[in-house]
Amino acid sequence: MIKSFNSSAEKATSPLLLDIDWDTTLHIVDLIRQGDVNPKAAVQSLTSRLKDTNPNVVLLALQVFESVVKNCGQSVHEQVACRAVMEQVHEVLRTNPNEEVRKKILLLLSTWVYAFRNEAKYRAVQDTVNILKAEGHHLPTVSESDAMFTADRAPDWADGECCHRCRTQFTMLRRKHHCRACGQVFCGDCSSRSSTIPKFGIEREVRVCESCYDDINK
Ligand SMILES: O=P(O)(O)O[C@@H]1[C@H](O)[C@H](OP(=O)(O)O)[C@@H](O)[C@H](O)[C@H]1O
Numbered sequence: 001m002i003k004s005f006n007s008s009a010e011k012a013t014s015p016l017l018l019d020i021d022w023d024t025t026l027h028i029v030d031l032i033r034q035g036d037v038n039p040k041a042a043v044q045s046l047t048s049r050l051k052d053t054n055p056n057v058v059l060l061a062l063q064v065f066e067s068v069v070k071n072c073g074q075s076v077h078e079q080v081a082c083r084a085v086m087e088q089v090h091e092v093l094r095t096n097p098n099e100e101v102r103k104k105i106l107l108l109l110s111t112w113v114y115a116f117r118n119e120a121k122y123r124a125v126q127d128t129v130n131i132l133k134a135e136g137h138h139l140p141t142v143s144e145s146d147a148m149f150t151a152d153r154a155p156d157w158a159d160g161e162c163c164h165r166c167r168t169q170f171t172m173l174r175r176k177h178h179c180r181a182c183g184q185v186f187c188g189d190c191s192s193r194s195s196t197i198p199k200f201g202i203e204r205e206v207r208v209c210e211s212c213y214d215d216i217n218k
């Protein structure tokens with residue numbers, strides 16, 4: 001699946017893009033959430049794009065970073081909030097002359113340092129922010145809602161041998177599906193609707209179960 005991930009990462013950070021390709025960005029989120037790609041490999045692939053000489057590619061890579069950190073949960077947080085990645089992000093800030101890139105990096109670090117403020121294992125973010133402040137960088141203040149992604153991120157997917165709603169057993173023909181809003185496993189009939197999920201920052205219509213569809217669109 002890393003091939004499909006890399007082609008999606010290539011597409012989402014193409015220098016030809018004039019705006020964020022949300023479809024591909026959210027497909028990358030799905031691939032990581034579904035466990036179709038190793039989070040470490042995914043983060044390494046995205047980090048490598050931060051060194052691109054084209055500032056648009058770097059900005060798009062930072063946007064994908066923001067989406068995967070926001071929506072893929074702990075498996076990605078562990079890979080991003082570590083010394084090695086923080087040093088690479090710091091290096092980009094030191095060497096990339098593009099003002100938009102520098103602003104986006106400072107905004108991301110401000111969001112992450114707030115969101116991870118109570119998690120000692122992610123202290124590499126706080127350490128990096130302390131260094132940046134000592135170097136005279138001004139980090140923007142982040143609103144609580146911007147950094148609340150660790151509280152309201154999409155839930156990890158549950159597994160099960162029968163539909164969470166109608167209890168029908170899954171078979172070769174009655175396949176499993178997951179609701180992106182509650183993370184539960186459903187049959188096709190109980191998860192035939194799709195919806196955006198604004199509270200998780202999912203702007204594209206994704207598969208949701210009947211009750212989550214009603215909750216979101218009531
Ligand atoms: O169709 P399969 O080969 O069984 O694979 C299932 C699909 O990938 C489902 O995607 P979907 O939720 O978008 O349908 C996913 O939710 C299930 O976990 C997978 O088992």
Ligand SMILES: [Zn+2]
Pocket residue numbers: 163164165166167168186187188189190
């Ligand atoms: Zn069902």
Ligand SMILES: [Zn+2]
Pocket residue numbers: 179180181182183184208209210211212213
């Ligand atoms: Zn649901």
